Amino acid sequence: MSMGENGERLGAQGGGAGAVAEPAPAAELERLQQALAQAEERARGQKEQYLRAVAELDNVRKRAQRDIEAANRYGLEKFAAELLPVRDSLELAVQSASQPEIDTLALKQGQEATLQLLAKALERLGLAPINPVGEAFDPTRHEAMLAQPSATARPDTVLQVVQTGYELNGRVVRPARVIVAKAPA
Numbered sequence: 776m777s778m779g780e781n782g783e784r785l786g787a788q789g790g791g792a793g794a795v796a797e798p799a800p801a802a803e804l805e806r807l808q809q810a811l812a813q814a815e816e817r818a819r820g821q822k823e824q825y826l827r828a829v830a831e832l833d834n835v836r837k838r839a840q841r842d843i844e845a846a847n848r849y850g851l852e853k854f855a856a857e858l859l860p861v862r863d864s865l866e867l868a869v870q871s872a873s874q875p876e877i878d879t880l881a882l883k884q885g886q887e888a889t890l891q892l893l894a895k896a897l898e899r900l901g902l903a904p905i906n907p908v909g910e911a912f913d914p915t916r917h918e919a920m921l922a923q924p925s926a927t928a929r930p931d932t933v934l935q936v937v938q939t940g941y942e943l944n945g946r947v948v949r950p951a952r953v954i955v956a957k958a959p960a
Contacts, residue, residue: 857896864889897941905940905951907933916940918950928956 868885871877897903905916912919912931920937928934933953940951 854900857900858893861889861893861896864892901944902941902948903943905942905947906936907940907951907953908936909933912953912955916942916947916950917953917955919955920952921954922957923954924959925956926959930956930958932956 935954938952
């Protein structure tokens with residue numbers, strides 16, 4: 776390679792009109808410095824985004840932990856508020872029963888009203904009774920206490936509920952204890 780008039784290196788063909796000049800080292804250095812500055816700026820931006828994401832994730836984790844603690848601490852608040860009227864009614868019944876002249880009819884009516892209060896409170900909380908009389912026996916919802924011969928009911932159907940079962944939002948809390956029909960002997 777030879778040097779041209781202005782000091783540029785010419786290609787191997789010896790300085791003809793089609794020769795390609797190599798960039799000057801100062802221009803190349805400036806281009807590389809600009810590229811480095813841009814890469815460093817992108818890296819700074821990415822690091823800031825990463826740190827913000829880590830901080831946000833930490834905040835979400837802390838907030839979830841506080842929510843769990845609050846749910847554990849105050850989760851029964853609705854339950855307690857629903858049962859307080861039932862307790863008040865039971866207190867009145869106990870006070871009435873301690874009176875010298877007990878009106879048994881009024882006492883019975885008060886107990887029935889208290890039972891209705893309790894049933895409504897449990898219903899509002901999502902607790903529903905399982906009363907399967909006449910239904911097919913379901914071991915996931917019923918507990919068979921006895922199998923009794925029956926000429927009127929189909930075998931493996933519930934004849935009688937011995938103890939009411941309950942489910943909370945569709946999940947069995949206590950199975951219904953039942954007497955199940957079997958074919959007569």
